[in-house]
Amino acid sequence: MIVFAFALFGLIVGSFLNVLILRHGIAHVGGRSRCMTCDHTLAWFDLVPLVSWILLRGKCRYCGARISPQYPLVEGACAILFALVAGLPGLGLAHIFLFCAIAALLLAIAVYDLYHTIIPNQWVWTLCALALVSQGLLIDSVSDALYYLCAGPLAASPLFVLWAVSGGRWMGFGDVKLALGIGWFLGPILGIVSVFFAFVIGAVVSVGILIPLPYIVRQFRNIGITPLVETHAGFTMSSEIPFGPFLVSSCLIVWFITGYGVDLSAIPLVGSLWSSFLP
Ligand SMILES: [Zn+2]
Known part of the structure; x- marks a missing residue:
């Protein structure tokens, strides 16, 4: 109900x-x-x-x-x-509303990034704040607090390195901030897992999109969407595929799989990869 x-x-x-x-x-x-x-x-x-x-x-x-x-x-x-x-099992009404707000923000960020390859600052900082609040509800000691405060920077660090090394060409700074929020939301271990899976999803989708790209652009135009690739004349793999949607999908997948306690061990490759990440 x-x-x-x-x-x-x-x-x-x-x-x-x-x-x-x-x-x-x-x-x-x-x-x-x-x-x-x-x-x-x-x-x-x-x-x-x-x-x-x-x-x-x-x-x-x-x-x-x-x-x-x-x-x-x-x-x-x-x-x-x-x-x-x-x-999700075991949530009070206040927690449900807080998590709904986080889910809605993640969705808005993913769709906006898909269209504009940029992530609005107010949205991503609101996400970070809500993520910290949601963790704050679970914390009952100083060491816990420090542990969870590290989660954001930890999840964001791989993207930060990519952003710094490439001068923003491989990765936007918006993605770094998004990963910060996701880390604070999911905690240190799941945050890192989520960023890792975002790269896996990104690689699979990029290969899947770039090869039949002209065909996909045509199909999108037929159903009335102007694909973002049209707005960027010099479309290249490195610069214009937004990473936000991958981060968001990965975060949602990790969140709900762990939240519902889905057992992945039955799936050969995914199961062993997954369990090797979790303590
Ligand atoms: Zn009209």
Whole structure:
């Protein structure tokens, strides 16, 4: 029941995240929503999360222009994340709300980074603050506190080295700050595991994307998304694939696998890799 309630709550928060992602740095978050193409003010029944987009088949009611699938995807993802958080065993309501806020921030950061290859400072610092608060609730001694304070810098250090060595070409400083927040959120060991898995996911996806890239760009354009690669004429592997989405996916995977106590030992390669990392 509580899982269902939080899924609905996630849909609403997801549609707010869409506005935040779209208008960050461009316009005020307040104000009525308008069609991006015909500028018609949208009615409440055009703005029901997920439902409106499906009923309108992804087109504007007034001018027929395509509406980006980003809207239903972010709403759906936020609903799933909130449901997963609410279903975590042994959480009180306050903790659920705190974790939902962290999940929503991670989602917004990943999507924004995907579009703009940059991570807004306010979002990532808010994430860091919430992560410290969530750890603070579990700490009951000074040595514990020191141990967890180290978690952020520890997780961020590999990315910091890559950023420093490459002068920001291989890795943005936003990614360093994001890893700082993820480290503080997951703790020292899982934070490092999460950064490591982000590189694994990144490598797999990069190879998977770069080879059929022209085909993928065409498909994205067909469904109405202008892929970020179009906005960067000199697209190269090193500079323009955003790392934030990999960090966020990895963090979510590590978080929920450990949170739900999923046993990975049955999967040959992944299982042994995973158990070799955990104490
Ligand atoms: Zn329109």
